[in-house]
Amino acid sequence: MKLVPNKPRGLSGFWRPEVGEVIEGVLTEAWETDYGPNVTIKLTAPCVIEHKDFDTGQAEAVDAKVGDLVGVNVRPGLRGLEQYVGHKVRIEYLGKKPEQIGGRQVEMHAYDTDILEKVASPAPRGRAPRAGQASPASPASPASPGSQAKTDDDIPF
Numbered sequence: 001m002k003l004v005p006n007k008p009r010g011l012s013g014f015w016r017p018e019v020g021e022v023i024e025g026v027l028t029e030a031w032e033t034d035y036g037p038n039v040t041i042k043l044t045a046p047c048v049i050e051h052k053d054f055d056t057g058q059a060e061a062v063d064a065k066v067g068d069l070v071g072v073n074v075r076p077g078l079r080g081l082e083q084y085v086g087h088k089v090r091i092e093y094l095g096k097k098p099e100q101i102g103g104r105q106v107e108m109h110a111y112d113t114d115i116l117e118k119v120a121s122p123a124p125r126g127r128a129p130r131a132g133q134a135s136p137a138s139p140a141s142p143a144s145p146g147s148q149a150k151t152d153d154d155i156p157f
Contacts (some may be wrong), residue, residue, distance in 0.1 A: 010069050011040065011069050011070065011071045012049060012051065012062070012068040012069060012070055012151060013049040013051035013052065013062060013064065013070060013071070014052075014070065014071040014072070014073065014090060014110075015041075015047065015049050015050075015052050015070050015071070016049070016050040017048075017093035017094060018093070019094065019095040020092065020093070020094075021047065021048065021092070021093050021106075022045075022047065022090060022091065022092045022093075023041060023043070023045075023047050023070065023072065023090075023091050024043065024044050024045040024047075024088075024091075024107045025041040025042050025044045025045070025070070025088070025089065026041065026042045026044065026086070026087070026088050026089075026119055026120060027039050027040070027041055027081070027084050027085050027086065027087055027088075027089050027137055028040045028041065028042050028069070028085065028086075028120075029082075029085060030074075030081075030082035030085055034103070035073070035087050036073065036074065036084050037073075037074040037082055038071050038072060038073055038074060039071070039072050039074060039081055039082055039085075040061040040069050040070070040071055040072075041069070041070050041071075041072055041089065042067065042068070042069055043064055043065065043067060043068050043069075044066060044068075044079050044088065045066065046063060046064060046065050046066060047059050047063075047064055047070070048062070048063060048064070049061070049062060049064045049068075049070050050062075071133045072091070075109045076108060076109070077108060077109045077110050077111045077112065078091070080110055080115065083105060084115050085116050086118055086119065086120045087116065087117065087119065088115075088116040088117050088118075088119050089113065089114065089116060090113070090114040091111050091112070091113050091114075092111065092112040092113075092114060093109070093111055094110040094112055095110060095112075096108065096109055096110065097110040100140050
């Protein structure tokens with residue numbers, strides 16, 4: 001099976017909803033293709049997705065299960081979704097709705113999107129610091145005289 005350029009490995013397929021269909025899960029990453037922005041959602045509820053064999057061009061609807069990774073194209077009705085990596089989301093497809101754009105009537109895909117809660121931090125970019133090294137984001141500061149480093153035994157819980 002060929003992969004779409006820049007498509008993350010491990011995707012079960014893409015969400016291509018009918019009116020009223022919902023996708024729920026944790027937004028795990030945002031990524032770009034030549035066709036625009038996309039996000040990956042790790043499902044917390046089953047849904048129907050499209051699985052496409054890029055060798056044959058054949059696509060079929062399949063039932064995705066909890067834990068599957070599913071791609072979602074960030075259409076104009078979902079713009080800004082990519083900033084919520086690490087959040088649980090619920091998206092319902094409402095169908096095409098007429099909108100006035102630049103003085104003309106245009107049919108646009110419409111969604112009801114709920115950003116439910118932050119459940120994970122995005123994966124750090126680059127290499128993690130080695131043991132004993134300060135993180136580039138938080139440089140080590142010299143200890144004040146008479147201070148001691150806290151150990152797990154010093155934490156009251």
